[in-house]
Amino acid sequence: xxxxxxxxxxxxxxxxxxxxxxxxxxxxxxxxxxxxxxxxxxxxxxxxxxxxxxxxxxxxxxxxxxxxxxxxxxxxxxxxxxxxxxxxxxxxxxxxxxxxxxxxxxxxxxxxxxxxxxxxxxxxxxxxxxxxxxxxxxxxxxxxxxxxxxxxxxxxxxxxxxxxxxxxxxxxxxxxxxxxxxxxxxxxxxxxxxxxxxxxxxxxxxxxxxxxxxxxxxxxxxxxxxxxxxxxxxxxxxxxxxxxxxxxxxxxxxxxxxxxxxxxxxxxxxxxxxxxxxxxxxxxxxxxxxxxxxxxxxxxxxxxx
Numbered sequence: 001x002x003x004x005x006x007x008x009x010x011x012x013x014x015x016x017x018x019x020x021x022x023x024x025x026x027x028x029x030x031x032x033x034x035x036x037x038x039x040x041x042x043x044x045x046x047x048x049x050x051x052x053x054x055x056x057x058x059x060x061x062x063x064x065x066x067x068x069x070x071x072x073x074x075x076x077x078x079x080x081x082x083x084x085x086x087x088x089x090x091x092x093x094x095x096x097x098x099x100x101x102x103x104x105x106x107x108x109x110x111x112x113x114x115x116x117x118x119x120x121x122x123x124x125x126x127x128x129x130x131x132x133x134x135x136x137x138x139x140x141x142x143x144x145x146x147x148x149x150x151x152x153x154x155x156x157x158x159x160x161x162x163x164x165x166x167x168x169x170x171x172x173x174x175x176x177x178x179x180x181x182x183x184x185x186x187x188x189x190x191x192x193x194x195x196x197x198x199x200x201x202x203x204x205x206x207x208x209x210x211x212x213x214x215x216x217x218x219x220x221x222x223x224x225x226x227x228x229x230x231x232x233x234x235x236x237x238x239x240x241x242x243x244x245x246x247x248x249x250x251x252x253x254x255x256x257x258x259x260x261x262x263x264x265x266x267x268x269x270x271x272x273x274x275x276x277x278x279x280x281x282x283x284x285x286x287x288x289x290x291x292x293x294x295x296x297x298x299x300x301x302x303x304x305x
Contacts (some may be wrong), residue, residue, distance in 0.1 A: 008110050026067055027064055045058065070247050071246070086244075088255055100295055114129055127301055156165055167189050186305050191255075210274055
């Protein structure tokens, strides 16, 4: 049996409760490519390249690691946005399952629910949702497939959505009025991730405690759009990474995933982001679960200072 890559030292606060662990696998950037990226920055083309001779969709290769993922069920209060980079809280929606096939319903109704959720669970003064992603798992797709619009696949490589540089550039480029109004506030990007069906026993989401991430683990990666250049983090494998999930996550439980925090410039004790990844749930037979469906809304969150 393949050896578990995760460091087996257990000294986190949750460990005194002897939490359950799930053994699964996730993808990291392939360590054999380290020297290659000294000369060519990692990238992903978020546009079709099949009619562009010589271009590849991405120059990033991944390798699989067998990891331990700790269940935080019953101990959710030990994890906060500032301490670990993620948190989980109750989220009720008035929308029906079928409503999430309607972009207008998501933007006109669900966005308001996300705003209220974040205002109730943080001390923020303003929330600006700017994007969303609905994912519907297709069991016939390869684990590395990104899927298609409206049917995006769970993302199986560990990542963080925004680099520090890309976060403020995005705010200024796409939302100049809010950039001018809030540029001197504390600014975060927080993703709100929630299952559309629960409990989730297919490709659940795992969070990585930011405190277990070394600065040299992260690799800035260009995301190339037709009209915009974004930048995210991929990660080198590190056995110190401590991963967590909520076993059987219900559709009234939502992750808050920090992707950026301007306050970390002056306070390095505050988590700037939380790497995250979906993983194969191996405790049940495939016939016993429905393919995962989820929605993630990405938001700018502002605080008075």
